[in-house]
Amino acid sequence: MNTSDTYKVENELVVALQRGEREAFRLWVDEQQAMVLKTCYSFVHNKAQAQDITQEVFVEAYLSIHKFKPKARLSTWLYRIAVNKSLNHIRDNKKWSMIQRLEEQWLHKVDEDSIDQEVEDERFRMLYAQINALGKQQKIAFTLSQIDNFSYKEIAEIMALSVSAVESLIFRARRAVKKGIKQRLEEKK
Amino acid sequence: MKSHKTNIDKQAEELLKLLGTEQVPDINPFLFSRIEQTIAQKSVPQALLASPLWQSLIFAFCLILGIYGGWFWGLTQSAVSTETADTYFVENSFNDLAMETFEYQILEYSEK
Numbered sequence: 041m042n043t044s045d046t047y048k049v050e051n052e053l054v055v056a057l058q059r060g061e062r063e064a065f066r067l068w069v070d071e072q073q074a075m076v077l078k079t080c081y082s083f084v085h086n087k088a089q090a091q092d093i094t095q096e097v098f099v100e101a102y103l104s105i106h107k108f109k110p111k112a113r114l115s116t117w118l119y120r121i122a123v124n125k126s127l128n129h130i131r132d133n134k135k136w137s138m139i140q141r142l143e144e145q146w147l148h149k150v151d152e153d154s155i156d157q158e159v160e161d162e163r164f165r166m167l168y169a170q171i172n173a174l175g176k177q178q179k180i181a182f183t184l185s186q187i188d189n190f191s192y193k194e195i196a197e198i199m200a201l202s203v204s205a206v207e208s209l210i211f212r213a214r215r216a217v218k219k220g221i222k223q224r225l226e227e228k229k
Numbered sequence: 230m231k232s233h234k235t236n237i238d239k240q241a242e243e244l245l246k247l248l249g250t251e252q253v254p255d256i257n258p259f260l261f262s263r264i265e266q267t268i269a270q271k272s273v274p275q276a277l278l279a280s281p282l283w284q285s286l287i288f289a290f291c292l293i294l295g296i297y298g299g300w301f302w303g304l305t306q307s308a309v310s311t312e313t314a315d316t317y318f319v320e321n322s323f324n325d326l327a328m329e330t331f332e333y334q335i336l337e338y339s340e341k
């Protein structure tokens with residue numbers, strides 16, 4: 041059974057959550073955790089960290105559900121928390137994640153069998169380095185669109201922007217990422 | 230030169246196609262338990278505090294407590310200072326022997 045079976049209208053779910061009903065919260069977590077985890081992972085690119093942030097997102101959502109106003113969709117509100125938590129995590133752990141990445145690279149080098157994986161990881165690293173170099177708004181819009189496959193309308197709701205603004209952000213982000221990748225490839229040759 | 234540029238273009242496009250293909254981590258089956266545990270640790274009864282009526286009542290209570298506390302503290306302080314002044318007055322008016330210095334004692338002794 042999922043939340044949409046139990047709560048026909050989203051408002052009912054919101055009221056149940058605001059009342060602190062455990063079962064409603066459990067169903068909501070079960071239904072949304074995969075998407076929240078995917079969103080967090082698309083920003084931090086680390087499985088353990090993404091899982092920790094997912095947990096924080098739901099705790100934050102539970103503790104501030106009384107602030108939720110039914111003008112927006114509940115899922116949109118939740119993804120906004122996920123994006124903010126992920127960006128805060130990146131900001132707070134910049135140095136630490138750099139050390140971890142170096143450590144992972146060193147460990148990969150020791151493992152001779154994982155050369156293919158190493159090449160694949162290198163491609164992803166190059167891609168994510170370009171995405172991380174984008175401005176905050178472009179990065180959010182681009183990640184939600186290209187990695188999490190949210191629609192422009194959903195992204196506009198999450199970011200509280202117009203759909204045309206989101207289109208423009210994604211277009212410019214894609215162009216910047218492609219330009220960055222081409223520069224990196226040319227430098228390599 | 231042109232073919233080199235086209236090749237790089239192709240590679241860049243291929244890289245962009247990788248977006249969204251990375252394997253997403255598995256869902257943690259104990260996520261809900263962990264969330265509940267974390268919420269329980271933050272022992273503040275949030276649902277209760279969330280109600281606007283309770284928020285107003287708590288605010289009013291804190292305000293009254295602050296004002297009363299300040300007034301009470303003020304009273305205590307003035308009482309202490311009065312007592313100190315009284316003690317000082319009594320000590321210096323009726324027990325001035327305590328004020329006499331050692332030199333005075335010597336002078337008085339030598340006069341005798």
